[in-house]
Amino acid sequence: MRPLWFLGAALLAAAIAPAAAHESTLKIEGPADAYVYELAPPGSYDLPRIGKAADAELLDEANRPVDLAALFKGRLTILAFMYLRCGDVCPIALTRMADLQMLAADDSRLAKRLQLISLSFDPAYDTPARMAEHGRALRLPGAGAPDWLFLTSQSEAAIAPVLKAYHQPVSRKADPDDPSGPLAHLLRVFLVDGEGYVRNIYSADFLDPRLLMNDLKTLQMEGS
Template identity: 30%
Template sequence: MSVQTNRLQIIILAALFCVLAAACVTLALTMGVGGRAPQQTSLIGGDFSLVNQDGKPITQASFLGKPTAYFFGYTNCPDACPTTLTDMTDRLKALGPDGDKFNVVFISVDPGRDTPQLLKSYLESFDPRITAATGTPEQIADVVKKFRVYVKKVGEGDSYTFDHSTAVYMMDAKGNLVTLIDYQAPRDEAIEKMRRALES
């Protein structure tokens, strides 16, 4: 075998090694080390200043110490919001005693209509452990930006609606994103993700 052939083989092997190494790095950033959420998830979430359904001030610190599921929507939402809150009610019940170890927070993206009083009435149909939150337009815009939530107002007058993200943001006890629970995710899958947040 010639020296030139040996050099060609070495070059090919080196090139394959570089491609494999790059693929491993990409996979690590996508999946996270040890199957955890990727490092980029630290850019999602953060402190906020809102009021709950009782009109009391709440911040991110109000929910630290327990895993927290955040969901963004509004009371006039025709489908995704009541469906997700119903699903979260079922998931909390299915978790049994572990259900008490979670916070679930429904943040309104419609501060113009969703007053604390209206949110309190709205929550009567769901698990009493669920908290609702609202605030000024500026405060809502701030928390929406920090969680990278898609929100778009559609229409004018009193009949406007919102297009908005429908995923549940599952944070750990320190306020770091663990995973997202997709809209109408299978029950077992959603509960497994909640348990993952509890163990993280």
């Protein structure tokens, strides 16, 4: 089975090449194409605080400890739980985040505040070195794009309370050689404001880069 970093690089090969193109020339597809309603424009709706985003002691791509709560301060964050061996929903989420990365790069003010965080819940395989390789394949080259961090943890014991705090279910499949990956999980992606509050939670049906952009711009307009 090809790991997610390989799948991600293949999925994004075509997307990264025209990364400097303007948003108007960027073809974005996602769940919103099937919605029976149009997306509400930024600032026309509220995003109430759902709750405080939990802190965590994690590892960055250079194997250095990082504090998740400190990363949230003053930033708008899209936090996605994932694992590199996933052959199911993670590659789809990866593509959506890559599209969001390109959309945000066309808005310099937003791009400076925005950060994408891909956080692994499979630390035994997803070492900092593997996460770094993944990040190099997916981040847009050059300046102007939002930061995209690829984080992992010391162990399953270390990530377990983080998964519990974010209500992120993960379980091992009976067949470790399942072609879609050894772990079963639901997709949960979090929008966190600059004060560390969760403002939206996206499932696979709502993880559309255009919807995320509208939510991010709504928070930016309210000064969060």
